Amino acid sequence: FYNNKSNLSFSRERLADVITAYKNKDKKKAYKYAVEAYLEGFELVEQNINAFDKALRLEIEIAMTGLRNKIRNDASLEIIENDIAFINEKLLIADEILSSKSLSGEAAFAGAFFILLREGLEALLIVAALAAFLVRTNRKDGLRYIHIGWISALILGIFTWWASISLVNISGASREITEGVAAIVATLVLLYVGFWMHDKSSAAKWKKFIDDSMHKALTSGTLWTLTGLSFIAVYREAFETILFYQALWAQTNEAGQTMALSGFVSAVAALAVLGWLIMRYSVRLPLRQFFAVTGGLMFFLAIIFAGKGIAALQEAGVMISSPVNFVRIDLLGIYPNLQGLLVQLGLIILAVILWNRKTKSA
Missing domain, CATH: 1.20.1250 (Growth Hormone; Chain: A;)
Incomplete structure (x- = not known):
């Protein structure tokens, strides 16, 4: 697949690319990166996250879907950055859960x-x-x-x-x-x-x-x-x-x-x-x-x-x-x-x- 890194680390990298592309007025590329952040990273471990914290998994999924909609609707850069900051905060929590625990x-x-x-x-x-x-x-x-x-x-x-x-x-x-x-x-x-x-x-x-x-x-x-x-x-x-x-x-x-x-x-x-x-x-x-x-x-x-x-x-x-x-x-x-x-x-x-x-x- 696209990444050989931690799936959630890959998601955070792609979200950083979203901000860069959005600052450069390249909405199409920003949207593509937002899709990849979800499909190539988060989605592959969402079932594992769900086993520990179902509410967290759903919160991240909704936020990442919402980010794509806001990119489509030409939201301001500030809104995009705030959404990504929120998603990254949740991804870090998920990463800590997955790193500190193995599934029982x-x-x-x-x-x-x-x-x-x-x-x-x-x-x-x-x-x-x-x-x-x-x-x-x-x-x-x-x-x-x-x-x-x-x-x-x-x-x-x-x-x-x-x-x-x-x-x-x-x-x-x-x-x-x-x-x-x-x-x-x-x-x-x-x-x-x-x-x-x-x-x-x-x-x-x-x-x-x-x-x-x-x-x-x-x-x-x-x-x-x-x-x-x-x-x-x-x-x-x-x-x-x-x-x-x-x-x-x-x-x-x-x-x-x-x-x-x-x-x-x-x-x-x-x-x-x-x-x-x-x-x-x-x-x-x-x-x-x-x-x-x-x-x-x-x-x-x-x-x-x-x-x-x-x-x-x-x-x-x-x-x-x-x-x-x-x-x-x-x-x-x-x-x-x-x-x-x-x-x-x-x-x-x-x-x-x-x-x-x-x-x-x-």
Whole structure:
């Protein structure tokens, strides 16, 4: 990556560059440095800071996002310098915490467990729901398409991480743009699949679907679409998850690393159990209800992916972020910024309209 120094030291250096560039009236370069201060430094250790002081982590994150907005809005040099002084003060506190403490075994376990659970939950829900769909429609032969997607994503994620430390510099902005674009693409595919499943749950369309036979309905093109969806769902998180684990590993002693491995294995087990439960109980639903429930799940995940995609593009600095007074629920992709909330609201309105039209025409 960009830096071989302490991640937070790198952040402070980039913030100093922000002031220099801003004094020279180079707002574009100042903004670029502010983005790098976050993505190439702070973000890589924010989960470690969160394990010790969640309020401090959130305070730094909000302040660094606010700094970028003020640069965009041509704030005075004095305001920029005051904001950076505040951020540096908080970064020093965080640096002292990370330097004086190694993660306890319990914290290392919890960090490793929740990193994978948080990053992998959405991907698991999508892959398990798609697999259940194929099983429920007697198309088990199509499961290989799902497996091709998620296995390829894991392999490419590991290769991307290896390439980033051995061959090329992959910037934080590139990571976030990749994740953001993948999330937006996944949103569109999820909406398509969700509406398709809902369409098949209506009585008239259901009879036609049965009459046409499932084998004809699920063409090779449709199956490869499912491959693409399972690939995107897993790959968008795979690379960044490895980076988080790398930072967590560096912050723990030998005993803590053992606990971190235990946390990772426990998260894998938890996700496996959840996937098994989805497969076991969802396929017991009557087929029309299965389509309705699975279609609703796809739409729900599309809303989450949309929020997270917008947030990732904002972190990369390619979209503006307008803070609003609203709740923040990371797990659901809900963030207190106007752009993400408007996109999610728009999708909800669109879904309600289309859902009602399809229901009335049933």
